[in-house]
Amino acid sequence: FxxxxxxAPLAALGVNTGAQWAFDRWGLPFTxxxxxxxxxxxELMKFAAPLLLWLVRRHSISGVTKGIIYCGLxxxxxxxxxxxxxxxxxxxxxxMDEYGPATGLMALFTIFIARILMxxxxxxxxxxxAGVGLGIAARSTSAAVRWLTLVTGVLVAMMLHGTWNFxxxxxxx
Numbered sequence: 007f008x009x010x011x012x013x014a015p016l017a018a019l020g021v022n023t024g025a026q027w028a029f030d031r032w033g034l035p036f037t038x039x040x041x042x043x044x045x046x047x048x049e050l051m052k053f054a055a056p057l058l059l060w061l062v063r064r065h066s067i068s069g070v071t072k073g074i075i076y077c078g079l080x081x082x083x084x085x086x087x088x089x090x091x092x093x094x095x096x097x098x099x100x101x102m103d104e105y106g107p108a109t110g111l112m113a114l115f116t117i118f119i120a121r122i123l124m125x126x127x128x129x130x131x132x133x134x135x136a137g138v139g140l141g142i143a144a145r146s147t148s149a150a151v152r153w154l155t156l157v158t159g160v161l162v163a164m165m166l167h168g169t170w171n172f173x174x175x176x177x178x179x
Contacts, residue, residue, distance in 0.1 A: 135166060
């Protein structure tokens with residue numbers, strides 16, 4: 007599970023960075039990446055471990071509550087790693103490189119308030135909807151219902167995540 011905490015954020019970082027590069031080359035605004043690309047890759051990566059657990063050990067997820075718990079734990083680990091990367095890279099280092107250490111500390115403090123105090127449970131909340139779908143799938147005997155609830159849960163998580171990111175983009179502009 008510890009290896010999983012680093013794999014999902016690193017995969018998301020790679021895809022998001024690649025998308026920013028591609029959007030820049032295509033002349034598209036980079037603000038589309040957090041709204042259209044990040045929710046898709048991040049929700050898929052956060053959902054991958056609980057889904058794999060259920061596929062390998064069917065009895066480990068027996069209903070909605072356990073689906074929410076496992077997806078919430080995966081999302082919490084993801085959020086922790088992502089926040090640490092934001093605090094150090096986007097926060098302190100970017101501010102320090104541009105204007106000096108005081109600006110770096112100010113950016114670090116601002117990101118701390120925004121990502122930890124104000125929205126610390128956002129990632130687990132989004133991925134919990136995928137956990138609901140996983141929990142329903144775990145209880146269902148119908149293959150069609152299992153497939154539909156898994157896909158619906160992840161799609162709702164992506165839409166919530168994209169909407170949340172869209173609100174941040176609107177505020178920043």
